[in-house]
Amino acid sequence: MTNLKTVLGVAVLGVVSFVHAERVDFDGCCATWGDGRLxxxxTLFERTWAAGGTGLVPVSFLLKNPDIEWVADSSRKAKASGTLAVKAMIDRRSIVxxxxxxxxxxxxxxxxxKTSLWLFPKASGVLIEQNGKGGSVAGAETLMLAPLHLRVTEVTLMDQTDKHNELVSEREWLLxxxxxxxxxxxxxxxAENVIDNSGLVFLKLAPLPHARQNKEEVDFHVAPAKRSIDSFFNxxxxxxxxxxxxxxxxxxxLHAFQRCLREYRPARDGLFLSNTWGDRSRDARINEAFLLKEVEAGxxxxxxxVQIDDGWQKGRSANSASARGKGVxxxxxxxDPDFWDADPVRFPNGLEPVVSAARDRGMKFGLWFGPDSSNDxxxxxxxxxxxxxxxxxxGIDYFKIDSMKTHNAESLRCQRAMFDRMLEGADGAMVFDLDVTAEIRPGxxxxxxxxxxxxxNRYTDSHRYWPHQTLRNLWMLSQTVDPLRLRMEILNNMRNADKYKGDPLAPALYRPDTLFAMVMMSCPLGWFEVSNLSTEYTNQMQPLVSTWKAERSRMHSGSIFPVGEAPDGVAWTGFISSAVDGTGGYALLFxxxxxxxxxxLDLSGYTAPVRHxxxxxxxxxxxxADSVxxxxxxxxxxxxxxxxD
Known part of the structure; x- marks a missing residue:
């Protein structure tokens, strides 16, 4: 037996390889192999495979506490018919x-x-990357499931939100x-056992089907008669x-696994970011004097x-107020080889004065950027x-990534390499808000x-913003996507109030602190010119922002769940954050x-018993009263x- 922890001192860059070992352990994770079995x-699960004639054959998936076997008896009897070689290391899929x-x-x-498996201490399953073709179905893993009464749920996500607002839908089959x-x-x-509510969830780390080069490829195949699910890697x-x-x-x-791919860092993640584009002046007001006012108001x-959207740079994009249809x-x-230099007219002293002003007031700085998608x-x-x-x-760390086009697999590969180069070069400090409002993108x-x-992108100018719709999108998405992976907007609801006359759900009818509360379980986006907010707006929102900043590390580090009914303008709805240490949490109810x-709200199933x-x-x-x-x-x-608590 070899324990990875005991030999970290001889690791190179934190990676240790074992070619002949039969068992390795790391931080509660364990892998053993021998006699053609792996x-x-x-502490959450255990999986076993046999070496088959064309690859790994699943023979067990055991959930722990309580122990529940999910692989059918017929598969568990499979014997090894191939040989197995394993190389194990402590590693990260990316620096974050x-x-x-x-x-x-x-x-x-x-x-x-050849197959790669990733096993994390806090994940209740493994991530599988298949590097070759094998198995009874090329490029697939087949799980024969033990439970007799299964509910299979397909979760369909939608991006390109400029054209779509219902972003999540589900279809169920009772097999x-x-x-x-x-x-x-x-x-x-x-796939869920309706008798005991245990289940398996399959998550493919891929763009949505419409955004892939092969738009017809199948992701999963379900055979009810055999109670089997094929996962196609592609x-x-x-x-x-x-x-x-x-x-x-x-x-x-799902949320716990996503935080294995990107660990939560309180000083970096879940922060309140402002961006002036939501007030629709586009880049017409962007200059040093205006941004210094934004810093003070922020x-x-x-x-x-404080983030500057499109317009800080020398070049003019197609969205510029001055482009007149001729922008890039x-x-x-x-x-223009100097397209991404700071505009010398708008920022004659460069960006340093506004970045320094933000830093002097304890704030960070961000920019809009459009990666070049030409020639893949x-x-x-x-x-x-x-x-x-x-x-x-x-020290500019926050970038809104827009205009990017992921045309094909080569584009995706290069864009992945671009982000890896930046994350590694910045030791994980840079943060990229990937726009999913338009184009073909990784989603x-x-x-x-x-x-x-x-x-x-929602605007009162075009009568396309309602607070309850934004709350609905956060609530629906957070059933699958970790809320800390979502940047959700707040607008200046005093603008364009005349466009909503007679509307009982008009934005102006909400208090500013309620607007902030709607997105504070995610990464809040002040989609407005902060310097254009009324004193009343700021005074009503600021106390909640201050309290949120004092509590958010504990709240964001917990498991966050939508509760109540789906927001539709007339519901009782909200979120629960269950503290990571199991000692209470937070309830946010609308x-x-x-x-x-x-x-x-019955708290059982969300938090440990609480008294206060x-x-x-x-x-x-x-x-x-009790757990209610x-x-x-x-x-x-x-x-x-x-x-x-």
Whole structure:
């Protein structure tokens, strides 16, 4: 037996390889192999494969505490018919990810198959990357499932949010032997035992189907008569995660795994970022004097990161107020080798004065940037090195990534290399908000480790913003996507109030602190000119922002779940954050437009037993009785935020 912890001192760059070992352990993770069988696991699960003639054959998937076997008896009897070679190391999938066991496996039988497995201490399953073709279905893993009564759920996600607003939908099958086999396209598929609410969830780390080069490829195949699920790799990794506790358990497993790919750092992640583009002046007002006002106003409101959108640079994009249809939206380096220098007219002293002003007030700084997608992103090194220079020379860490086009697999490869170069060059300090509002891009799970997703462009100017719709998108997405991977917007709801006359859900009817509360379980985006906010707006929002900043590290580090009904303008809805140490958490509950001031939430299944409910924000009362939290919010379109301990 070899324990990885005992030999870290001789590791090179933190990686240790074992070619002949039969067992390795790391931080609660364990891998053993011998006689053609491989077993991996941690405190949450254990999986076993046999070396088959054409690759690894699953023979067991055991959930722990309580022990529940998910692989059918017929598969568990499989015997090894090939040979197995394993190389194990402590590694990270990227510099921002958690450490785990990384196994490189070669199976030799009738064919040779190479597979990578990633095992993390806090993940309830493994991530599988298949580097060769093998198995009864080329490029697939087949799981024969033990439970008789299965509910299979296809989760369909939608990006290109400029044209779509219903971003999540689900389809369910209660499997019957006479059901015809069917294919599923998508990144997420669940299989749940309706008897005990345990399950498996399959997560493919890939762009959404419409954004892939091969738009017809199948992701999963379900055979009800055999109770089997095939996961097709098609060049992408697939994680299979176990869970207990029904829908909440599925969300917990998905979120925990995503935080293995990108660890939560309180000083870097979940921060309040402002961006002036939401007030629709576009780049017309961007200059040094205006940005210095933004810094002052941002400091007064409690903003963490001041970001300049399109317009700080010398070149003019197609979205510029002065472009008049002649701006650039691709091929930036060819259009002007100095395109990405600071505009010498708008910023005659460069960006340093505004960056320094933000730093002096305890804030960070960010910029808009459009990677060059021409010729399959061949200029990715130029893009990466330019942003790294801004990071190293001025400490600019936050970048909104827009205009990027992922045309094909080569584009995706180059764009992945670009982000890796920057993350590694900045030791993980740079944060990229990948815009998913338009174009063909990696989407929700194509690059889950680079930073939050910029989810929406909504404007009151075009009568396309309602607070309850933004809350709905966060609530729906957070069932699958970790909320800390979502950048969600708040607007200046005093603008364009005349466009919403007579609307009972008009933005102007919400208090500013309620607008902030709606997105504070995610990465809040102040989609406005901070210097254009009224004193009343700032005074109403700032106290909640201050309290949130004091509590957010504990709240964001917990497991965050949507609770209540899906927001639709008239529901009781909200979120629970269950503390990572199991000692309470937070409840954030919203009364939309409805007649009931009272709401009860059963906390069992979300948090350990708690004794105290302390109101941190909003307006109302809260009391605890056994495991039930009862709140009273007197007014519609309002909220209450409660600390549980």
């Amino acid at each position: 077993t991996v696991g941690n 990810g958690a450490e785990g066991l990384h196994l490189e496996i070669t199976v030799e039988g009738r064919a040779v198959q 019957m032997p006479n059901e015809k086999s069917f294919d599923v396209q998508g990144c997420v598929l669940g 060049g992408y990794p697939v994680a299979v995660l176990g869970y207990c506790g029904g829908h909440t358990g599925r969300t917990r497993a 400091a007064a409101l409690g903003v963490d990161v 939206w691709n091929g930036y380096w060819a259009a 992103a061949e200029n990715w090194r130029k893009d990466a090195d330019h942003l790294l220079k801004l990071h190293h020379e001025m 929700y799970f194509g690059m889950p480790d680079i930073g939050p997703l910029f989810v929406e 009364r939309e437009l409805n007649a009931s001031a009272e709401y009860k 409910a302390t109101i941190l924000g909003g307006r109302g009362t809260a009391r605890l 939290l009862s709140v009273n919010v007197p007014e519609n379109l309002d909220f209450v935020w409660v600390k549980l």
